Amino acid sequence: xxxxxxxxxxxxxxxxxxxxxxxxxxxxxxxxxxxxxxxxxxxxxxxxxxxxxxxxxxxxxxxxxxxxxxxxxxxxxxxxxxxxxxxxxxxxxxxxxxxxxxxxxxxxxxxxxxxxxxxxxxxxxxxxxxxxxxxxxxxxxxxxxxxxxxxxxxxxxxxxxxxxxxxxxxxxxxxxxxxxxxxxxxxxxxxxxxxxxxxxxxxxxxxxxxxxxxxxxxxxxxxxxxxxxxxxxxxxxxxxxxxxxxxxxxxxxxxxxxxx
Numbered sequence: 001x002x003x004x005x006x007x008x009x010x011x012x013x014x015x016x017x018x019x020x021x022x023x024x025x026x027x028x029x030x031x032x033x034x035x036x037x038x039x040x041x042x043x044x045x046x047x048x049x050x051x052x053x054x055x056x057x058x059x060x061x062x063x064x065x066x067x068x069x070x071x072x073x074x075x076x077x078x079x080x081x082x083x084x085x086x087x088x089x090x091x092x093x094x095x096x097x098x099x100x101x102x103x104x105x106x107x108x109x110x111x112x113x114x115x116x117x118x119x120x121x122x123x124x125x126x127x128x129x130x131x132x133x134x135x136x137x138x139x140x141x142x143x144x145x146x147x148x149x150x151x152x153x154x155x156x157x158x159x160x161x162x163x164x165x166x167x168x169x170x171x172x173x174x175x176x177x178x179x180x181x182x183x184x185x186x187x188x189x190x191x192x193x194x195x196x197x198x199x200x201x202x203x204x205x206x207x208x209x210x211x212x213x214x215x216x217x218x219x220x221x222x223x224x225x226x227x228x229x230x231x232x233x234x235x236x237x238x239x240x241x242x243x244x245x246x247x248x249x250x251x252x253x254x255x256x257x258x259x260x
Contacts, residue, residue, distance in 0.1 A: 054097075054128075055097075058097055058099065058115075059082060061099050062080075062082060062099045062113050062115075062128065062130070063080045063082070065099050065100070065101065065113060066080045066107050066111075066113060066130055066132060067080060069101050069107050070107045070108065070132050070134065071106075071107070071108075072134045072136075072163075072164075073134075073136060073163075075136060075137075076134050076135060076136035076163065077134070077135040077136070078132065078133065078134055078135075079132075079133040079135065080130060080131075080132060080133075081130065081131040081133065082128065082130050083128065083129035083130060083131070084128075084129070085115075085126060085128055086126075089126060091117075091124050091126065092117070092120055092121060092122035092124060093120060093121070094117035094118075094119065094120035094124070095119040095120060096117070096118045096119040096120075097115050097116070097117055097118070098115070098116055098117075098118045099113050099114065099115055099128075100113070100114045100115075100116065101113065101114070102114045102127065107130075107132045108132055108134070108164045108167065109131065109132060109164045109165060109166070109167065110129070110131055111129075111130055111131070111132055112127040112128060112129050112130060113127070113128050113130055114126070114127055114128075115127070115128050132164055133162045133164055133165075134162065134163045134164040135160055135161070135162055135163070136160065136161070136163050136170075136172075137158055137159070137160055137161075137172065138158070138159070138161045138163060138170035138171060138172045138191055138192070139156045139157070139158060139159075139170070139171045139172065139174065139177055139191070139192040140156070140157055140158075140159045140161060140189055140190060140191055140192060141155060141156060141157075141186045141188070141189070141190055141192055142156075142157050142188060142189060143155070143188055144185070144186050144187050144188040144189075144190070145182055145185065145186045146182070146185050147182055147183065147184050147185045148181060148182060149181070149182050150179065150180070150181050150182075151177050151178055151179065151180055151181075151182065151192075152178060153174065153178055155178075156174055156177055156178070156192060159189075161191045162191075163191075165191065166191075166193060166195075168193040168194055168195035168196075169193060169194050170191050170192065170193050171192045171193060171194060171197075177192055177197070180197045180198065180200070181197065181198040182196060182197060182198070183195075183196055183197060183198045184196055199231045199232040199233055199234070200231070200232040201229055201230060201231055201232070202230040202231075202232065202250040202251070202252060202253055202254065202255065202256075203226050203229070203230040203236075203250065203253070203254045203255075203256075204226065204229050204230075205226055205227060205228050205229055206225065206226060207225070207226045207230075207254055208223055208224070208225060208226075208254070209223065209224060209225075209226050209230065209238055209254045209255060209256050210222075210223060210254060210255045210256070211223060211224045211238055211240060211246065211248070211256055211258060212248075212251070212255065212256070212257045212258065213246070213258045213259075213260050214257065214258070214259060214260065215259070215260035222240055222241060223240075223241060224238035224239055224240040224241060224246070224256075225238065225239050226238055226256075227239060227245070230250035230254075230256060231250065232250060233249070234249075234250075235247050235248065235249060236248065236249070236250050236256060238256055238258075246258045
């Protein structure tokens with residue numbers, strides 16, 4: 001049995017301080033006897049509440065995962081901006097947090113990384129918002145342009161832009177922009193993207209078109225009659241000379257490509 005005797009000034013101390021001293025003395029005695037283990041702050045598990053409170057090593061792991069999975073084109077520069085967890089979250093303490101890429105998540109522009117507790121009394125799983133910026137060369141409209149205008153060489157210029165700022169692809173080749181009609185107004189310096197251009201019509205219903213049928217290691221050419229308008233990026237149907245109806249993608253002036 002453990003006994004603790006208070007002598008001298010300790011016997012005359014205020015009751016509250018005496019109670020605290022008694023508890024501390026008992027704990028110290030238990031430690032000395034090997035019946036208790038002192039707890040240190042470094043040994044205590046922690047629970048992140050916001051990105052600013054996340055462990056530096058965990059933040060490095062999040063950045064490394066995002067850089068690895070971003071799938072940025074060669075010659076581009078990737079920057080990862082880490083956001084914050086919802087401050088309303090109350091997470092259980094966790095000794096090891098693992099970042100992962102959620103299923104079906106594309107790390108492009110505004111996205112998120114999963115964080116799950118791998119070593120803790122209560123497992124949990126949360127999502128940390130991140131922004132993936134991919135800087136590369138593409139076309140901009142230096143002076144802006146109004147909707148319905150036809151782009152000329154002087155209307156576009158090349159600059160370094162954030163390719164991931166929007167999901168629609170940025171245009172990098174002037175040949176794909178000059179002569180095209182804008183579907184919306186663009187502000188000065190805005191990146192030119194495919195979705196901002198009106199689709200080109202390569203042929204109209206009833207036109208005679210060249211049909212390019214290609215397969216594994218071969219290609220055949222024939223002619224047919226368009227059964228509808230041939231719009232860029234949209235499937236169109238053609239009746240071939242044999243009477244067969246095929247579908248393909250318009251690829252040029254009175255031209256359609258059919259995959260076999």
